[in-house]
Amino acid sequence: MTRYNVALIIGDGIGSELTASAKMVLESINDSNSKIKFRIKEVDAGDNALNKFGKALPDFSLDIIKKSDVCLKGPVGETAADVVIVLRRIFDLYANIRPAKSYPNIKNLAETVDLVTIRENTEDVYLGWEFNIDENTVIALRMTTERASRRIAEYAFKAARLRNRKKKVVIVHKANVLRKGDGLFANTCRSVADKYRDVECSEMYVDACAMNLIRNPEDFDVILTTNLFGDILSDEAAQVVGGLGIGPAANIGNSFALFEPVHGAAFDIAGKYVANPSSILLSTKMMLEWLADKYNDPDAFNIGQRIEEVIISLLKQNKKTKDIGGKLSTTDFTKLVASCMY
Numbered sequence: 001m002t003r004y005n006v007a008l009i010i011g012d013g014i015g016s017e018l019t020a021s022a023k024m025v026l027e028s029i030n031d032s033n034s035k036i037k038f039r040i041k042e043v044d045a046g047d048n049a050l051n052k053f054g055k056a057l058p059d060f061s062l063d064i065i066k067k068s069d070v071c072l073k074g075p076v077g078e079t080a081a082d083v084v085i086v087l088r089r090i091f092d093l094y095a096n097i098r099p100a101k102s103y104p105n106i107k108n109l110a111e112t113v114d115l116v117t118i119r120e121n122t123e124d125v126y127l128g129w130e131f132n133i134d135e136n137t138v139i140a141l142r143m144t145t146e147r148a149s150r151r152i153a154e155y156a157f158k159a160a161r162l163r164n165r166k167k168k169v170v171i172v173h174k175a176n177v178l179r180k181g182d183g184l185f186a187n188t189c190r191s192v193a194d195k196y197r198d199v200e201c202s203e204m205y206v207d208a209c210a211m212n213l214i215r216n217p218e219d220f221d222v223i224l225t226t227n228l229f230g231d232i233l234s235d236e237a238a239q240v241v242g243g244l245g246i247g248p249a250a251n252i253g254n255s256f257a258l259f260e261p262v263h264g265a266a267f268d269i270a271g272k273y274v275a276n277p278s279s280i281l282l283s284t285k286m287m288l289e290w291l292a293d294k295y296n297d298p299d300a301f302n303i304g305q306r307i308e309e310v311i312i313s314l315l316k317q318n319k320k321t322k323d324i325g326g327k328l329s330t331t332d333f334t335k336l337v338a339s340c341m342y
Helices: 015-030 047-053 059-066 080-090 146-163 181-193 206-215 227-240 278-295 298-316 330-340
Strands: 002-009 036-043 070-073 095-101 114-120 130-134 137-140 168-173 200-205 222-225 248-252 257-261
Touching (some): 002 015, 002 059, 002 298, 015 036, 015 278, 070 080, 070 278, 080 248, 095 227, 114 146, 114 227, 168 181, 200 206, 206 222, 206 227, 248 278, 257 278, 278 298, 278 330
Parallel strands (some): 002 036, 002 070, 070 257, 114 222
Antiparallel strands (some): 095 114, 095 248, 130 137
């Protein structure tokens, strides 16, 4: 039997409802005859942690995360930058992975979309290098390095080989305007593409990509881009397939990974139990796939696949949460997923 230590960041707003869903499904696996088990430790981080402990990511929470095998995170409120961006830097989680996929009985722009945005996760304007020149003027610095561009490109092309038969990567940038920074990013990605002749490679400016995601979303396979552009395009891609409620995300480094829903804390619906837990359950699926790859554990991979299979089966039966036209609460949908796992 293999046991994985999972740090579970509760987050803010609907975070407690979603992480309770993930915990319910993981505990259903613990209660089964599965060869893998999970030791789940809940972690304080976010707005609530700041209010209680004076720090959005308290040292004791960080210590729990460092001692875990992997981290699963609920959405965080206004202190998101002080939690997830800090964790990305501490663990060098350089690859942000955001799939967007059409699911049955969910309103979308096209029924066969299956793409992933692979976004450089450690540089760009997200470093927060902003400076006041005077009270009416701010300058922000944007960093781009060959090293970071190369390793995210390598990740994207390897992913394209494994995903499906399309084997397509589109490099998205704005090098016609950002000639130095995006020029470096684009040139580095092109040099990596030369090593992957079996993968079709193309390029788009970010504004054209945003347009084509609406016009021809089924044409995309892997979108390889920079931090800010990837953040925006991945949210757009999630809306193309039905909304952020079904949007999972991964932050992956060489030795650690963090998984989370794409969306925010949604304070306006917190406590109503109407939030769609699919985002965090599909993030849990991605977590299991990563554990399977890191520890050569096919059981973890199969269980991850099973989570998605169950969600698809429920959607085919039109068993959905209210945000996507159904009648089920967050808890009701989660209980169905957990009960159908085995």
